[in-house]
Amino acid sequence: MATSTRSSKRQKTDTNADADDKPFRLIYWLGIPGRGEHVRLAFEATGTRYTDVSNQTDEGVGAVLKQTGDDNNGDEHNPPAFAPPILQHGDDVTIWQTPNILLYLGPKLGLVPDAQDDPVGLYHVNALALTALDGLSNEPHDVHHPIAVILYYEDQKTEALRKAKDYRENRLPKFLAYFERVLDGPASAGGEYLYGGKLSYADLVLFQTLDGVSFAFPKCVGKIRDGAKYPKVWALYERVKALEPIKNYLASDRRLKYTLGIYRHYPELDDE
Amino acid sequence: MATSTRSSKRQKTDTNADADDKPFRLIYWLGIPGRGEHVRLAFEATGTRYTDVSNQTDEGVGAVLKQTGDDNNGDEHNPPAFAPPILQHGDDVTIWQTPNILLYLGPKLGLVPDAQDDPVGLYHVNALALTALDGLSNEPHDVHHPIAVILYYEDQKTEALRKAKDYRENRLPKFLAYFERVLDGPASAGGEYLYGGKLSYADLVLFQTLDGVSFAFPKCVGKIRDGAKYPKVWALYERVKALEPIKNYLASDRRLKYTLGIYRHYPELDDE
Numbered sequence: 260m261a262t263s264t265r266s267s268k269r270q271k272t273d274t275n276a277d278a279d280d281k282p283f284r285l286i287y288w289l290g291i292p293g294r295g296e297h298v299r300l301a302f303e304a305t306g307t308r309y310t311d312v313s314n315q316t317d318e319g320v321g322a323v324l325k326q327t328g329d330d331n332n333g334d335e336h337n338p339p340a341f342a343p344p345i346l347q348h349g350d351d352v353t354i355w356q357t358p359n360i361l362l363y364l365g366p367k368l369g370l371v372p373d374a375q376d377d378p379v380g381l382y383h384v385n386a387l388a389l390t391a392l393d394g395l396s397n398e399p400h401d402v403h404h405p406i407a408v409i410l411y412y413e414d415q416k417t418e419a420l421r422k423a424k425d426y427r428e429n430r431l432p433k434f435l436a437y438f439e440r441v442l443d444g445p446a447s448a449g450g451e452y453l454y455g456g457k458l459s460y461a462d463l464v465l466f467q468t469l470d471g472v473s474f475a476f477p478k479c480v481g482k483i484r485d486g487a488k489y490p491k492v493w494a495l496y497e498r499v500k501a502l503e504p505i506k507n508y509l510a511s512d513r514r515l516k517y518t519l520g521i522y523r524h525y526p527e528l529d530d531e
Numbered sequence: 532m533a534t535s536t537r538s539s540k541r542q543k544t545d546t547n548a549d550a551d552d553k554p555f556r557l558i559y560w561l562g563i564p565g566r567g568e569h570v571r572l573a574f575e576a577t578g579t580r581y582t583d584v585s586n587q588t589d590e591g592v593g594a595v596l597k598q599t600g601d602d603n604n605g606d607e608h609n610p611p612a613f614a615p616p617i618l619q620h621g622d623d624v625t626i627w628q629t630p631n632i633l634l635y636l637g638p639k640l641g642l643v644p645d646a647q648d649d650p651v652g653l654y655h656v657n658a659l660a661l662t663a664l665d666g667l668s669n670e671p672h673d674v675h676h677p678i679a680v681i682l683y684y685e686d687q688k689t690e691a692l693r694k695a696k697d698y699r700e701n702r703l704p705k706f707l708a709y710f711e712r713v714l715d716g717p718a719s720a721g722g723e724y725l726y727g728g729k730l731s732y733a734d735l736v737l738f739q740t741l742d743g744v745s746f747a748f749p750k751c752v753g754k755i756r757d758g759a760k761y762p763k764v765w766a767l768y769e770r771v772k773a774l775e776p777i778k779n780y781l782a783s784d785r786r787l788k789y790t791l792g793i794y795r796h797y798p799e800l801d802d803e
Contacts, residue, residue, distance in 0.1 A: 329708070332716030338655055338726060339716055341662045341709050352651050356658040358630075363654050379624050382635050383610055386628040390613045397669075405677050406690065407697035418678065418690045425679035436601070437613050444604030444611055454610060 281349030553621030
Protein backbone atom coordinates (compact mmCIF):
# COMPACT_ATOMS: atom_id res chain seq x y z
CA MET A 260 0.00 0.00 0.00
CA ALA A 261 1.13 3.51 -0.65
CA THR A 262 1.34 6.44 1.72
CA SER A 263 -2.06 7.79 2.72
CA THR A 264 -3.00 10.37 0.13
CA ARG A 265 -6.20 11.76 1.60
CA SER A 266 -6.16 15.52 1.34
CA SER A 267 -5.76 17.65 4.40
CA LYS A 268 -9.01 19.12 5.71
CA ARG A 269 -7.08 21.94 7.24
CA GLN A 270 -5.73 25.00 5.53
CA LYS A 271 -1.99 25.08 5.43
CA THR A 272 -0.91 27.54 8.09
CA ASP A 273 2.38 28.88 9.35
CA THR A 274 2.01 26.58 12.31
CA ASN A 275 2.18 23.39 10.34
CA ALA A 276 4.10 24.66 7.33
CA ASP A 277 7.20 22.91 8.65
CA ALA A 278 5.16 19.75 9.05
CA ASP A 279 4.35 19.72 5.35
CA ASP A 280 7.92 20.26 4.22
CA LYS A 281 9.36 16.96 5.35
CA PRO A 282 7.44 13.68 5.44
CA PHE A 283 6.40 12.12 8.75
CA ARG A 284 6.76 8.37 9.16
CA LEU A 285 5.26 6.60 12.17
CA ILE A 286 7.00 3.30 12.88
CA TYR A 287 4.89 1.09 15.12
CA TRP A 288 3.67 -2.50 15.44
CA LEU A 289 1.31 -3.88 12.82
CA GLY A 290 -2.45 -3.96 13.33
CA ILE A 291 -2.84 -2.60 16.87
CA PRO A 292 -3.60 0.93 18.09
CA GLY A 293 -1.20 0.73 21.08
CA ARG A 294 0.97 3.69 21.98
CA GLY A 295 1.23 4.53 18.29
CA GLU A 296 -2.38 5.69 18.48
CA HIS A 297 -1.38 8.83 20.36
CA VAL A 298 0.84 9.83 17.46
CA ARG A 299 -1.84 8.95 14.88
CA LEU A 300 -4.38 11.10 16.73
CA ALA A 301 -2.06 14.12 16.72
CA PHE A 302 -1.73 13.84 12.95
CA GLU A 303 -5.39 13.07 12.35
CA ALA A 304 -6.70 15.87 14.58
CA THR A 305 -4.67 18.40 12.63
CA GLY A 306 -5.13 16.98 9.14
CA THR A 307 -1.40 16.35 8.83
CA ARG A 308 -0.18 13.84 6.26
CA TYR A 309 1.82 10.92 7.64
CA THR A 310 2.72 7.38 6.73
CA ASP A 311 1.84 4.60 9.15
CA VAL A 312 4.77 2.53 7.92
CA SER A 313 3.92 -0.98 9.17
CA ASN A 314 0.27 -0.71 8.18
CA GLN A 315 0.57 1.24 4.93
CA THR A 316 3.82 0.19 3.23
CA ASP A 317 5.62 -2.95 2.11
CA GLU A 318 8.19 -2.42 4.84
CA GLY A 319 5.66 -3.86 7.28
CA VAL A 320 6.79 -4.70 10.78
CA GLY A 321 10.37 -5.03 9.53
CA ALA A 322 10.58 -1.27 9.89
CA VAL A 323 10.18 -1.66 13.66
CA LEU A 324 12.61 -4.55 13.98
CA LYS A 325 15.26 -2.73 11.98
CA GLN A 326 15.12 0.15 14.48
CA THR A 327 15.07 -1.89 17.68
CA GLY A 328 17.44 -4.66 16.60
CA ASP A 329 20.55 -5.41 18.68
CA ASP A 330 22.75 -4.39 15.78
CA ASN A 331 21.29 -0.87 15.49
CA ASN A 332 23.48 1.72 17.20
CA GLY A 333 21.67 4.65 15.63
CA ASP A 334 23.42 7.12 13.38
CA GLU A 335 25.50 10.24 13.72
CA HIS A 336 22.55 12.39 14.77
CA ASN A 337 20.18 9.92 16.43
CA PRO A 338 20.72 7.42 19.23
CA PRO A 339 19.07 4.05 18.60
CA ALA A 340 15.42 3.79 19.63
CA PHE A 341 14.56 1.54 22.55
CA ALA A 342 11.03 0.68 21.46
CA PRO A 343 8.25 1.87 19.17
CA PRO A 344 6.48 4.18 18.55
CA ILE A 345 9.28 5.80 16.58
CA LEU A 346 8.88 8.94 14.48
CA GLN A 347 10.97 9.77 11.45
CA HIS A 348 10.78 13.33 10.19
CA GLY A 349 12.53 13.78 6.88
CA ASP A 350 15.87 12.06 6.38
CA ASP A 351 17.69 13.08 9.49
CA VAL A 352 15.40 12.97 12.52
CA THR A 353 14.49 9.74 14.30
CA ILE A 354 12.96 10.07 17.76
CA TRP A 355 11.04 7.76 20.04
CA GLN A 356 9.09 7.56 23.34
CA THR A 357 5.41 8.45 23.00
CA PRO A 358 5.39 11.63 25.15
CA ASN A 359 8.62 12.75 23.49
CA ILE A 360 7.18 12.38 19.99
CA LEU A 361 4.14 14.38 21.07
CA LEU A 362 6.39 17.05 22.57
CA TYR A 363 8.23 17.28 19.25
CA LEU A 364 5.03 17.42 17.21
CA GLY A 365 3.12 19.74 19.55
CA PRO A 366 4.53 23.08 18.34
CA LYS A 367 4.72 21.89 14.72
CA LEU A 368 1.05 20.85 14.61
CA GLY A 369 -0.36 23.64 16.77
CA LEU A 370 -1.22 21.27 19.62
CA VAL A 371 0.45 23.27 22.39
CA PRO A 372 0.05 26.89 23.48
CA ASP A 373 2.07 29.42 21.54
CA ALA A 374 5.49 29.74 23.17
CA GLN A 375 5.49 33.53 22.81
CA ASP A 376 2.23 33.97 24.71
CA ASP A 377 2.76 31.21 27.23
CA PRO A 378 6.30 29.83 27.52
CA VAL A 379 5.34 27.41 30.32
CA GLY A 380 2.22 26.02 28.58
CA LEU A 381 4.19 23.34 26.78
CA TYR A 382 5.39 21.92 30.12
CA HIS A 383 1.86 21.81 31.52
CA VAL A 384 0.62 19.97 28.45
CA ASN A 385 3.55 17.57 28.72
CA ALA A 386 2.87 16.88 32.42
CA LEU A 387 -0.83 16.27 31.78
CA ALA A 388 -0.04 13.88 28.92
CA LEU A 389 2.58 12.03 31.00
CA THR A 390 0.09 11.67 33.84
CA ALA A 391 -2.66 10.26 31.57
CA LEU A 392 -0.13 7.84 30.05
CA ASP A 393 1.02 6.71 33.51
CA GLY A 394 -2.38 6.08 35.03
CA LEU A 395 -4.64 5.31 32.11
CA SER A 396 -2.26 3.49 29.74
CA ASN A 397 0.77 2.01 31.56
CA GLU A 398 -1.21 0.91 34.61
CA PRO A 399 -4.07 -0.74 32.65
CA HIS A 400 -1.38 -2.60 30.67
CA ASP A 401 0.24 -3.79 33.88
CA VAL A 402 -3.15 -5.01 35.13
CA HIS A 403 -3.07 -7.89 32.62
CA HIS A 404 0.73 -8.25 32.80
CA PRO A 405 1.63 -7.64 36.46
CA ILE A 406 4.57 -10.07 36.55
CA ALA A 407 6.34 -10.10 33.19
CA VAL A 408 5.75 -8.82 29.68
CA ILE A 409 7.34 -11.96 28.23
CA LEU A 410 4.74 -14.24 29.87
CA TYR A 411 1.22 -14.85 28.59
CA TYR A 412 -1.70 -13.35 30.49
CA GLU A 413 -2.83 -16.87 31.37
CA ASP A 414 0.45 -17.43 33.20
CA GLN A 415 -0.10 -14.41 35.47
CA LYS A 416 -3.89 -14.44 35.72
CA THR A 417 -4.03 -14.95 39.49
CA GLU A 418 -1.89 -11.87 40.02
CA ALA A 419 -3.83 -9.96 37.35
CA LEU A 420 -7.13 -10.59 39.15
CA ARG A 421 -5.70 -9.05 42.29
CA LYS A 422 -4.19 -6.09 40.50
CA ALA A 423 -7.37 -5.43 38.50
CA LYS A 424 -9.38 -5.04 41.69
CA ASP A 425 -6.95 -2.40 42.96
CA TYR A 426 -6.98 -0.66 39.61
CA ARG A 427 -10.78 -0.46 39.41
CA GLU A 428 -11.27 0.49 43.05
CA ASN A 429 -8.33 2.78 43.72
CA ARG A 430 -6.17 3.77 40.81
CA LEU A 431 -8.73 4.51 38.09
CA PRO A 432 -10.89 6.69 40.39
CA LYS A 433 -7.76 8.51 41.58
CA PHE A 434 -6.75 9.48 38.05
CA LEU A 435 -10.29 10.37 36.96
CA ALA A 436 -10.74 12.54 40.05
CA TYR A 437 -7.45 14.24 39.29
CA PHE A 438 -8.42 15.12 35.72
CA GLU A 439 -11.83 16.33 36.94
CA ARG A 440 -9.92 18.64 39.29
CA VAL A 441 -7.77 19.88 36.41
CA LEU A 442 -10.93 20.68 34.42
CA ASP A 443 -12.45 22.40 37.46
CA GLY A 444 -9.35 24.54 37.89
CA PRO A 445 -8.78 28.03 36.51
CA ALA A 446 -5.80 27.03 34.31
CA SER A 447 -8.22 25.01 32.15
CA ALA A 448 -9.92 28.33 31.31
CA GLY A 449 -13.46 26.99 31.45
CA GLY A 450 -13.09 23.22 31.65
CA GLU A 451 -13.72 22.39 28.02
CA TYR A 452 -10.13 21.32 27.54
CA LEU A 453 -7.40 20.46 30.04
CA TYR A 454 -5.31 23.58 29.62
CA GLY A 455 -5.82 27.13 28.44
CA GLY A 456 -9.26 26.68 26.88
CA LYS A 457 -7.88 25.11 23.71
CA LEU A 458 -7.33 21.62 22.35
CA SER A 459 -3.81 20.35 23.07
CA TYR A 460 -2.25 16.95 22.62
CA ALA A 461 -2.92 16.28 26.31
CA ASP A 462 -6.65 16.24 25.45
CA LEU A 463 -6.00 13.77 22.65
CA VAL A 464 -4.04 11.54 25.02
CA LEU A 465 -6.78 11.75 27.64
CA PHE A 466 -9.42 10.93 25.01
CA GLN A 467 -7.50 7.88 23.78
CA THR A 468 -6.66 6.54 27.23
CA LEU A 469 -10.28 6.94 28.38
CA ASP A 470 -11.40 5.16 25.23
CA GLY A 471 -9.00 2.30 25.92
CA VAL A 472 -9.99 2.01 29.57
CA SER A 473 -13.67 1.98 28.50
CA PHE A 474 -12.89 -0.93 26.17
CA ALA A 475 -10.96 -2.86 28.80
CA PHE A 476 -13.33 -2.31 31.75
CA PRO A 477 -16.78 -1.62 30.21
CA LYS A 478 -18.81 -2.54 33.30
CA CYS A 479 -16.63 -0.56 35.66
CA VAL A 480 -16.63 2.50 33.40
CA GLY A 481 -20.36 2.05 32.73
CA LYS A 482 -21.09 2.28 36.46
CA ILE A 483 -18.95 5.39 36.76
CA ARG A 484 -20.69 7.09 33.86
CA ASP A 485 -24.16 5.95 34.96
CA GLY A 486 -23.38 7.45 38.35
CA ALA A 487 -22.52 10.74 36.64
CA LYS A 488 -19.09 10.73 38.25
CA TYR A 489 -16.34 12.95 36.81
CA PRO A 490 -18.76 14.70 34.43
CA LYS A 491 -16.18 17.11 32.98
CA VAL A 492 -13.81 14.27 32.15
CA TRP A 493 -16.47 12.42 30.18
CA ALA A 494 -17.70 15.62 28.54
CA LEU A 495 -14.14 16.19 27.33
CA TYR A 496 -14.04 12.63 26.04
CA GLU A 497 -17.24 13.19 24.04
CA ARG A 498 -16.07 16.64 22.90
CA VAL A 499 -12.84 15.28 21.40
CA LYS A 500 -14.67 12.32 19.88
CA ALA A 501 -17.04 14.70 18.12
CA LEU A 502 -14.34 16.90 16.56
CA GLU A 503 -14.82 16.63 12.80
CA PRO A 504 -11.37 15.21 11.91
CA ILE A 505 -11.46 12.79 14.86
CA LYS A 506 -14.99 11.64 14.02
CA ASN A 507 -13.91 10.98 10.43
CA TYR A 508 -10.81 9.17 11.56
CA LEU A 509 -12.67 6.94 14.01
CA ALA A 510 -15.05 5.93 11.21
CA SER A 511 -12.18 5.17 8.81
CA ASP A 512 -10.26 1.93 8.37
CA ARG A 513 -7.14 3.68 9.61
CA ARG A 514 -8.54 3.39 13.15
CA LEU A 515 -7.40 -0.04 14.31
CA LYS A 516 -9.38 -2.24 16.66
CA TYR A 517 -8.27 -3.06 20.18
CA THR A 518 -7.04 -6.65 20.35
CA LEU A 519 -4.16 -8.00 22.42
CA GLY A 520 -2.33 -4.73 23.00
CA ILE A 521 -2.31 -2.32 25.93
CA TYR A 522 -6.08 -2.40 26.38
CA ARG A 523 -7.53 -5.88 26.63
CA HIS A 524 -11.01 -6.88 27.61
CA TYR A 525 -10.90 -9.88 29.92
CA PRO A 526 -14.37 -10.02 31.56
CA GLU A 527 -12.89 -11.52 34.74
CA LEU A 528 -10.77 -8.37 35.25
CA ASP A 529 -13.79 -6.07 34.97
CA ASP A 530 -16.54 -5.38 37.52
CA GLU A 531 -19.19 -8.05 37.95
CA MET B 532 16.13 25.16 58.68
CA ALA B 533 16.84 27.83 56.17
CA THR B 534 17.36 27.61 52.48
CA SER B 535 20.68 26.08 51.48
CA THR B 536 23.16 28.90 51.26
CA ARG B 537 26.25 27.13 49.98
CA SER B 538 27.86 29.22 47.30
CA SER B 539 27.73 28.20 43.69
CA LYS B 540 30.90 26.53 42.43
CA ARG B 541 30.07 27.55 38.92
CA GLN B 542 30.57 30.91 37.34
CA LYS B 543 27.37 32.63 36.54
CA THR B 544 26.87 32.28 32.80
CA ASP B 545 24.28 33.35 30.29
CA THR B 546 22.99 29.79 30.31
CA ASN B 547 21.97 29.79 33.94
CA ALA B 548 21.48 33.51 34.43
CA ASP B 549 17.73 32.94 34.33
CA ALA B 550 18.13 30.20 36.90
CA ASP B 551 19.65 32.63 39.38
CA ASP B 552 17.00 35.30 38.92
CA LYS B 553 14.08 33.42 40.43
CA PRO B 554 14.35 30.92 43.28
CA PHE B 555 13.87 27.20 42.65
CA ARG B 556 11.86 25.21 45.18
CA LEU B 557 11.78 21.41 45.00
CA ILE B 558 8.70 19.98 46.67
CA TYR B 559 9.12 16.30 47.43
CA TRP B 560 8.58 13.77 50.21
CA LEU B 561 10.63 14.06 53.38
CA GLY B 562 13.78 12.03 53.94
CA ILE B 563 13.94 9.84 50.83
CA PRO B 564 15.83 10.34 47.57
CA GLY B 565 13.01 8.99 45.37
CA ARG B 566 12.18 10.70 42.09
CA GLY B 567 13.10 14.03 43.67
CA GLU B 568 16.72 12.92 43.47
CA HIS B 569 16.78 13.46 39.71
CA VAL B 570 15.89 17.10 40.27
CA ARG B 571 18.44 17.49 43.08
CA LEU B 572 21.19 16.05 40.88
CA ALA B 573 20.42 18.52 38.08
CA PHE B 574 20.84 21.40 40.54
CA GLU B 575 23.85 19.91 42.29
CA ALA B 576 25.71 19.03 39.07
CA THR B 577 25.43 22.64 37.91
CA GLY B 578 25.98 24.37 41.24
CA THR B 579 22.51 25.90 41.10
CA ARG B 580 20.92 27.15 44.30
CA TYR B 581 17.62 25.49 45.24
CA THR B 582 15.52 24.82 48.28
CA ASP B 583 14.58 21.25 49.10
CA VAL B 584 11.40 22.42 50.81
CA SER B 585 10.37 19.38 52.88
CA ASN B 586 13.91 18.69 54.06
CA GLN B 587 15.17 22.24 54.54
CA THR B 588 12.25 24.42 55.66
CA ASP B 589 9.56 24.50 58.32
CA GLU B 590 6.94 23.78 55.69
CA GLY B 591 8.02 20.13 55.83
CA VAL B 592 5.91 17.55 54.09
CA GLY B 593 2.90 19.85 54.32
CA ALA B 594 4.25 21.53 51.19
CA VAL B 595 3.61 18.31 49.27
CA LEU B 596 0.18 17.68 50.73
CA LYS B 597 -0.93 21.23 49.99
CA GLN B 598 -0.13 20.69 46.32
CA THR B 599 -1.65 17.25 45.91
CA GLY B 600 -4.69 17.71 48.17
CA ASP B 601 -8.17 17.08 46.76
CA ASP B 602 -9.04 20.74 47.30
CA ASN B 603 -6.20 22.07 45.14
CA ASN B 604 -7.37 22.98 41.66
CA GLY B 605 -4.19 24.84 40.79
CA ASP B 606 -4.19 28.51 39.92
CA GLU B 607 -4.76 30.67 36.88
CA HIS B 608 -1.46 29.68 35.26
CA ASN B 609 -0.82 26.21 36.63
CA PRO B 610 -2.97 23.08 36.68
CA PRO B 611 -2.83 21.18 40.00
CA ALA B 612 0.05 18.72 40.35
CA PHE B 613 -0.80 15.02 40.45
CA ALA B 614 2.18 13.92 42.53
CA PRO B 615 5.64 15.05 43.63
CA PRO B 616 8.31 15.90 42.64
CA ILE B 617 6.97 19.39 42.01
CA LEU B 618 9.11 22.35 41.02
CA GLN B 619 8.28 25.95 41.79
CA HIS B 620 10.24 28.58 39.91
CA GLY B 621 9.60 32.06 41.22
CA ASP B 622 6.05 33.02 42.11
CA ASP B 623 4.21 31.93 39.02
CA VAL B 624 5.53 28.60 37.74
CA THR B 625 4.57 25.28 39.31
CA ILE B 626 5.30 22.18 37.27
CA TRP B 627 5.50 18.49 38.03
CA GLN B 628 6.40 15.05 36.59
CA THR B 629 10.10 14.18 36.92
CA PRO B 630 11.00 14.11 33.19
CA ASN B 631 9.00 17.29 32.66
CA ILE B 632 10.88 19.15 35.40
CA LEU B 633 14.18 18.03 33.87
CA LEU B 634 13.01 19.16 30.45
CA TYR B 635 12.21 22.56 31.92
CA LEU B 636 15.52 22.82 33.75
CA GLY B 637 17.68 21.38 30.95
CA PRO B 638 18.13 24.54 28.86
CA LYS B 639 18.23 26.79 31.96
CA LEU B 640 21.04 24.80 33.61
CA GLY B 641 22.98 23.91 30.46
CA LEU B 642 22.13 20.21 30.71
CA VAL B 643 20.90 19.81 27.12
CA PRO B 644 22.56 20.59 23.79
CA ASP B 645 22.32 24.18 22.63
CA ALA B 646 19.08 24.56 20.64
CA GLN B 647 20.78 26.70 17.99
CA ASP B 648 23.41 24.09 17.19
CA ASP B 649 21.23 21.03 17.62
CA PRO B 650 17.48 21.65 17.73
CA VAL B 651 16.67 17.92 18.05
CA GLY B 652 19.19 17.23 20.83
CA LEU B 653 16.70 18.10 23.56
CA TYR B 654 14.33 15.40 22.32
CA HIS B 655 17.07 12.78 22.30
CA VAL B 656 18.03 13.67 25.86
CA ASN B 657 14.37 13.54 26.88
CA ALA B 658 13.88 10.10 25.29
CA LEU B 659 17.00 8.70 26.94
CA ALA B 660 15.90 10.05 30.33
CA LEU B 661 12.36 8.67 29.89
CA THR B 662 13.78 5.26 28.97
CA ALA B 663 16.08 5.13 32.01
CA LEU B 664 13.16 6.16 34.24
CA ASP B 665 10.91 3.48 32.72
CA GLY B 666 13.27 0.56 32.99
CA LEU B 667 15.57 1.42 35.87
CA SER B 668 13.20 3.36 38.18
CA ASN B 669 9.54 2.52 37.53
CA GLU B 670 10.14 -1.17 36.92
CA PRO B 671 12.37 -1.71 39.99
CA HIS B 672 9.65 0.01 42.03
CA ASP B 673 7.03 -2.31 40.63
CA VAL B 674 9.20 -5.31 41.51
CA HIS B 675 8.45 -4.78 45.20
CA HIS B 676 4.93 -3.47 44.55
CA PRO B 677 3.60 -5.57 41.66
CA ILE B 678 -0.04 -5.57 42.80
CA ALA B 679 -0.88 -2.28 44.50
CA VAL B 680 0.95 0.76 45.83
CA ILE B 681 -1.47 0.98 48.75
CA LEU B 682 -0.52 -2.50 50.04
CA TYR B 683 2.59 -3.33 52.05
CA TYR B 684 5.38 -5.27 50.37
CA GLU B 685 4.68 -8.15 52.74
CA ASP B 686 1.15 -8.42 51.33
CA GLN B 687 2.43 -8.89 47.78
CA LYS B 688 5.69 -10.70 48.47
CA THR B 689 4.78 -13.89 46.56
CA GLU B 690 4.11 -11.85 43.43
CA ALA B 691 7.20 -9.71 44.05
CA LEU B 692 9.43 -12.79 44.14
CA ARG B 693 8.16 -13.82 40.72
CA LYS B 694 8.49 -10.35 39.25
CA ALA B 695 11.99 -9.86 40.69
CA LYS B 696 13.23 -12.96 38.85
CA ASP B 697 11.95 -11.58 35.55
CA TYR B 698 13.46 -8.20 36.31
CA ARG B 699 16.93 -9.57 37.10
CA GLU B 700 16.96 -12.08 34.24
CA ASN B 701 15.21 -10.19 31.45
CA ARG B 702 14.38 -6.58 32.02
CA LEU B 703 17.53 -5.24 33.70
CA PRO B 704 19.87 -6.84 31.10
CA LYS B 705 17.65 -5.52 28.30
CA PHE B 706 17.93 -1.92 29.51
CA LEU B 707 21.65 -2.17 30.28
CA ALA B 708 22.32 -3.64 26.82
CA TYR B 709 20.31 -0.81 25.30
CA PHE B 710 22.32 1.91 27.03
CA GLU B 711 25.57 0.13 26.11
CA ARG B 712 24.38 0.29 22.50
CA VAL B 713 23.64 4.01 22.87
CA LEU B 714 27.19 4.56 24.17
CA ASP B 715 28.59 2.45 21.33
CA GLY B 716 26.67 4.51 18.76
CA PRO B 717 27.98 7.51 16.83
CA ALA B 718 25.42 9.95 18.30
CA SER B 719 27.14 9.57 21.69
CA ALA B 720 30.23 11.11 20.04
CA GLY B 721 32.74 8.85 21.74
CA GLY B 722 30.77 6.97 24.38
CA GLU B 723 31.74 9.06 27.40
CA TYR B 724 28.23 10.43 27.73
CA LEU B 725 24.94 9.28 26.25
CA TYR B 726 24.53 12.02 23.70
CA GLY B 727 26.76 14.44 21.82
CA GLY B 728 29.91 13.93 23.87
CA LYS B 729 28.71 16.16 26.72
CA LEU B 730 27.03 15.72 30.08
CA SER B 731 23.25 16.04 29.83
CA TYR B 732 20.52 15.38 32.36
CA ALA B 733 20.03 11.96 30.75
CA ASP B 734 23.47 11.00 32.10
CA LEU B 735 22.45 12.18 35.57
CA VAL B 736 19.25 10.14 35.37
CA LEU B 737 21.17 7.07 34.21
CA PHE B 738 23.71 7.54 37.02
CA GLN B 739 21.00 7.80 39.66
CA THR B 740 18.93 4.87 38.38
CA LEU B 741 22.04 2.64 38.16
CA ASP B 742 22.93 3.70 41.69
CA GLY B 743 19.44 2.78 42.89
CA VAL B 744 19.41 -0.56 41.09
CA SER B 745 22.85 -1.34 42.59
CA PHE B 746 21.43 -0.66 46.05
CA ALA B 747 18.34 -2.80 45.46
CA PHE B 748 20.03 -5.75 43.75
CA PRO B 749 23.68 -5.72 44.93
CA LYS B 750 24.40 -9.38 44.18
CA CYS B 751 22.82 -9.27 40.74
CA VAL B 752 24.63 -6.05 39.81
CA GLY B 753 27.85 -7.36 41.38
CA LYS B 754 27.79 -10.39 39.07
CA ILE B 755 27.16 -8.16 36.06
CA ARG B 756 30.06 -5.88 36.95
CA ASP B 757 32.38 -8.77 37.88
CA GLY B 758 31.61 -10.26 34.49
CA ALA B 759 32.63 -6.97 32.86
CA LYS B 760 29.26 -6.74 31.12
CA TYR B 761 28.10 -3.38 29.73
CA PRO B 762 31.50 -1.74 30.40
CA LYS B 763 30.57 1.64 28.91
CA VAL B 764 27.45 1.89 31.04
CA TRP B 765 29.43 1.34 34.24
CA ALA B 766 32.22 3.62 33.07
CA LEU B 767 29.60 6.36 32.62
CA TYR B 768 28.28 5.62 36.11
CA GLU B 769 31.77 6.04 37.59
CA ARG B 770 32.46 9.10 35.44
CA VAL B 771 29.36 10.94 36.67
CA LYS B 772 30.02 9.86 40.25
CA ALA B 773 33.53 11.36 40.03
CA LEU B 774 32.42 14.78 38.75
CA GLU B 775 33.54 17.30 41.35
CA PRO B 776 30.11 18.74 42.26
CA ILE B 777 28.51 15.27 42.28
CA LYS B 778 31.29 13.84 44.45
CA ASN B 779 30.86 16.69 46.91
CA TYR B 780 27.11 16.26 46.92
CA LEU B 781 27.25 12.51 47.50
CA ALA B 782 29.52 13.13 50.48
CA SER B 783 27.20 15.80 51.93
CA ASP B 784 24.23 15.35 54.24
CA ARG B 785 21.97 16.62 51.46
CA ARG B 786 22.32 13.20 49.81
CA LEU B 787 19.59 11.13 51.45
CA LYS B 788 19.86 7.40 52.13
CA TYR B 789 17.76 4.80 50.33
CA THR B 790 15.12 3.43 52.66
CA LEU B 791 11.56 2.43 51.80
CA GLY B 792 11.21 4.36 48.56
CA ILE B 793 11.61 3.34 44.93
CA TYR B 794 14.79 1.37 45.54
CA ARG B 795 14.54 -1.15 48.36
CA HIS B 796 16.94 -3.89 49.28
CA TYR B 797 15.05 -7.06 50.09
CA PRO B 798 17.67 -9.86 49.94
CA GLU B 799 15.05 -12.38 48.80
CA LEU B 800 14.42 -10.31 45.64
CA ASP B 801 18.13 -10.27 44.73
CA ASP B 802 20.28 -13.02 43.23
CA GLU B 803 21.39 -15.81 45.57
